[in-house]
Amino acid sequence: MTGDGHAPRRPPFGLSVWPWSFALLMFLAAAAALVAALVLVDQTGERIIEAEAQAAARAEHDYLISLEREEGLAALVDTLNLRERLKGGGFRYSLVDARGVPIAGSAELARPSRSASSWRVVQAGANGGQTRWQVVASALPSGERLLVAQNLDLRRAFRAAVFRSSALAIVLASGACIAAGLALNSMLLSRASAIADTAARIAGGDLAARVRTHEPGDVFDRLGVSINRMLVQIEDLMTGLQTVTDSLAHDLRTPLSRLKGALIRAMAPGLSEAERIAAVELAHAEADRTLATISALLDIAQAETGLSREALAEVDIAALTAEVAELFSPLLEDARQSFRIRIPDARVMARTHELLLRQAIGNLLHNASRHAGEGASVALELLEGPEKLEIVVADNGPGVPEADRGRVQQRFVRLDQARSTQGSGLGLAIVAACAKLHRGELLLEDNHPGLRAVLRLAR
C-alpha cells in the first residue's frame, strides 16, 4: 500500500522489526558475552593455577624438609642431586649452607637468595635461555637453606593454552549463535512477508489469493490458516452480497413493474369503477409484496449479524410451537394434508428470539403445505435435549434433491418446480438465519420419502 499522505508510521518505542539493526544488536551482544567470558576464564584459571602451584611447591618443600629431619642432611643432598639430574615435574632444587655456598642441586638458583622463606620470582638462564622461576626458600634447623623452584613458563604456557581453547570455543559458539540468529531472522522475514504479499494481492483485488500453509503447522501456519479462514468468510460474504444485490434487483423489479402496470391500467380513461378498483387493489397487493420482501431481507440481515441477540428472552418453546401450529393448521387442512403434532406437555424453556422463531416455524409449515403436495402427511415435532432443541417438520412429499438442499437455504433461491408458485425465496433463508442466531443449524434431510427439516437451536 502506497498511501498518499498515509506513510506507514513506526510503532512507538521502536517495536518494529528492522532486520539489520536486529542482527547488529545480536552481534554486539555476542561480542560482549565473548569478552566477558574470556576475562572470567582467564582470571579464574589464573587463580586456580596459582593456588595449585603454590600447594604443589609447598608439598614438595615440606617433603624435603621432613626427609632431612628423618634421614639426615646426606640423604637430602643425594635426593636433591638425583632430582636435579632427572629435571622432572617442572621443579628445580638447591641447598646452600649458611654462607650461601651451594651444597646440592642447582647452583644458579642459589644465587639470589635474600629472604628466609617467601615466594619470589627469579630469572635464571637454564640451558642458556631465560626462564622465569618461582622460588620458595626456607632455613633448615642445621643452618642450611633449601630452595624449591617451580618453572613459571610451563604454567604460563598452560594458561595460554586454556585461554586459546576457551576463546576458540566461545568464538565458535558465538558464530553459530549469530548464524542461527540471522537464519531465524531471515526465516521470520520471509514467512511474514509471504503473508504480507498475500494481503497485498487481496488488496489488489485478487480475492482468491491464499496464504500457503503446512501441516502440522507452526505459529505462522496457524496465522495463515486463520487468515485463510477469514478470507473464505469475506469471499462468501462478497458472493452473498453480489447474489443478494442481483436477486433483489430482479425480485423487486418484477412486483414494481407489475405495480406500475396496474396503476397505468387504473389511470386508463373510460374504465368502470369496478375495473378501476380491481386494478388499484392489484397495485396494492404488489406494493405489499415488495415491502414484505424488503422487511424479510432486513430481518435476515439482522439475525445473521447477531445484532438481535439482545432481544433474546426465556420463552416456553412448547407453547410457542403449539401456537404457530394452530395458526398454520388451516393451510395444511386446505391442502388436504394430515397434520400430526408431537409437542411435550410440560414447558420447554429456552433463551430465544421469540418473534423470529415463530416466523421460522411458520415458514417451515408454510413450505410443507405448499410443496409436500395434496394428501401428504406432515408431522411437527419438538425434541428436547440437554444442550439443544430440535423443531422438526417432516413430510412425505417429493422432497428436495440432495444436491439442492444447501442451495435452498440461501436467499432468493427457488427450485425450478417452485418458480410457478408465489414466494419470495426467502423462507428457508430466514429459518437458516434464525438457526444461526440461536447458535444452531438448519438441517434438510431425506425423510424416505419427503423432506425432514430440522431447526436445531442451542439452549
Place this chain on the structure above:
Amino acid sequence: MSRRILLVEDDADAADYILKGLREEGFTVEHVADGRDALYMATASAFDAIVLDRMIPGLDGLAVLKALRAAEIDTPVLVLSALAQLDERVKGLRAGGDDYLPKPFAFSELSARLESLMRRGSAKPVQTTLSCGDLTLDLLTRRVTRAGRPLDLLPRELKLLEHLLRNKNRVVTRTMLLEQVWDYRFDPHTSLIDTHVSRLRKKIDEGFDQPLLHTVRGAGYRLSEEP
C-alpha cells in the same frame, strides 16, 4: 365530547395524511413535530391517545416515551416507525409503547389500532359473557351459542371469536389479528387469516338469516349486527 389525540410527527406529508384522516373521523388532534414539544404537550394536558413517530428531531421518540412513562402518564401510545425490524419493534414495546405500527401503513390500520388502544384504556367491569346480537360466548365455560343453539368451535376459532367480540362493531385488520391473537408479527404471504375467518364464519353465520361477521374491503373484518 370529542376525543383528543396528540400526533408527534416531523414529516409534513405524513402528518397531513394522518391529521386529515383523524379529523375526518371526528377526533380533536394536536400536532407537534419535535420531541421536546411532544413531552411538554403530553405532560401539560390530557389526551386519549398519542401517536408517536420513532424518528423525530429534538428528543428521540423512544426517549419521549420513556420520559412519559417515568412521569406516570399512562396515555396509550401508538409508536410509528419506518424501522420495521424485529428488534425495533421489541424496543418500542419495551419502552412502554402500547402498539407498534411500521410505516408505510394504511390509514384504516392506524385508525383501527387507535380505537382498540383507547378502548383498552377505559377499564370496563369484569364480564363473564361476550355477545353480539344473538351470538354469545361464555368466557367461563368457553361455550358458544347462537339463538340458543350451541355451536361446536375449535380452540383456535374460539380465540379468534373472543377477539372479534371484544372489538365488536370495530374494524379489525388482518395484521392486528395475526399480532394480537397469535403473536405472529410477519406477513405470512398467504390468506392465512382469511382462511381462519372464513371457517369461523361458516360456523357462526351459516344457517342463520343475519350475517354477523363482515368483511371490510381493503381493511379487514368487523363483527357487528349492522351490515
